Amino acid sequence: MLMDHLYTFFPLAFPLWFHPFSRFVTPLFAFLMVVGLFHTRNKLKYNIRLFGWAIFMQAGDFIINKILISKQVAIHNNIFMALAVGLTVINLFEHSKKSKGFKKLGLIILAILIIPLGVFTEGGIVMIPFTLVTYFFREKRNRAIIGYVILCVIFFITSYIPYATVSETIKMLMFNSEFLFITVVPFIFLYNGERGLNTKFRVESL
Numbered sequence: 458m459l460m461d462h463l464y465t466f467f468p469l470a471f472p473l474w475f476h477p478f479s480r481f482v483t484p485l486f487a488f489l490m491v492v493g494l495f496h497t498r499n500k501l502k503y504n505i506r507l508f509g510w511a512i513f514m515q516a517g518d519f520i521i522n523k524i525l526i527s528k529q530v531a532i533h534n535n536i537f538m539a540l541a542v543g544l545t546v547i548n549l550f551e552h553s554k555k556s557k558g559f560k561k562l563g564l565i566i567l568a569i570l571i572i573p574l575g576v577f578t579e580g581g582i583v584m585i586p587f588t589l590v591t592y593f594f595r596e597k598r599n600r601a602i603i604g605y606v607i608l609c610v611i612f613f614i615t616s617y618i619p620y621a622t623v624s625e626t627i628k629m630l631m632f633n634s635e636f637l638f639i640t641v642v643p644f645i646f647l648y649n650g651e652r653g654l655n656t657k658f659r660v661e662s663l
Contacts, residue, residue, distance in 0.1 A: 458479060458482045458536075460475045460476075460478060460479045461475060461476055461479035461482070462534070463475060464476050473628060473631050473632065474631060476631060476632060476634060477630075477631045477634035477637050480634050480635070480637035480638050480640055480641075481637075481638065481640040481641040481644060483536065483539075483580040483583055483584050483638065484583065484584065484587045484638045484641040485641050485644055486536065486540060486584070487540070487543060487584045487587050487588045487591060488587075488591055488641065488644075488645055488648075490507075490540050490543065490544055490588070491547065491588060491591045491592050491595060492648070494544065494547065494548065494551070494592075495595070500548055500551070501548075503544065504541065504544050504545055504548055507537055507540050507541035507544055508537075508541045510537040510541075511535055511537035511538040511540075511541045513537075514534070514535045514536075514537050514538070515535050515538070518532050518533060518534065518535060533579070534579055535578065535579050536579050536580055538578045538579065539575060539578035539579055539580050539581040539584045539585070540584070542571065542574060542575035542578055542581065542585070543575055543581075543584055543585055543588040544588075545568075545571060546568045546571050546572055546575065546585070546588070546589070547568075547588060547589070547592040549564050549565070549567055549568035549571070550564075550565065550568050550592065552564055553565050553568070572585060572589075582635065583608075583612070583635050583638050586608055587605070587608065587638060590604035590605060590608065598645075598646075601645075602642060605638075605639055605641075605642060606639065608638075608639075609636045609638070609639040610636075612635045612636035612638070613636040616630070616633035616634075616635060616636060617629075617630070617633075618633070
């Protein structure tokens with residue numbers, strides 16, 4: 458994430474490859490968020506805490522932009538908002554499993570209506586569909602991988618713009634590199650579903 462932002466704010470000082478090299482970070486956040494939903498003691502508090510940090514980060518953006526406005530610098534980063542919205546969607550789907558009738562239908566419809574809102578958050582265009590695939594195929598990893606590959610192809614097709622030369626086309630793909638979220642897959646396979654070390658530096662639950 459740091460590498461990505463270094464290139465974004467200092468493009469003359471850092472190479473373009475910093476941007477695509479960090480594409481696995483956002484989906485990794487989303488993957489860990491989905492896993493966390495099924496290990497947290499309180500799903501509602503988990504959701505509220507993410508929205509709390511989203512508000513905190515938004516306030517930070519506002520303060521920084523006001524201070525640096527004379528330098529024509531604007532920061533609009535808020536990955537916590539995308540995480541919070543994504544978690545809200547899957548939380549509604551999860552809650553609908555315990556409901557019946559019109560309440561169940563209402564929760565599902567509400568979740569579907571919220572999905573488009575998440576696309577407009579930072580990283581949401583990748584994070585929201587990735588979160589849904591991860592959630593619905595949480596216990597079927599092979600199917601999840603197939604879903605990731607399909608998303609990768611879709612993002613590649615929608616971002617691909619042929620240029621006059623191969624080098625220019627490669628540069629374009631390095632910048633429009635949402636499809637490279639697929640590089641998160643090796644990290645997903647490293648996760649064995651077991652609890653990590655329990656030390657005083659470890660947060661017990663979200």
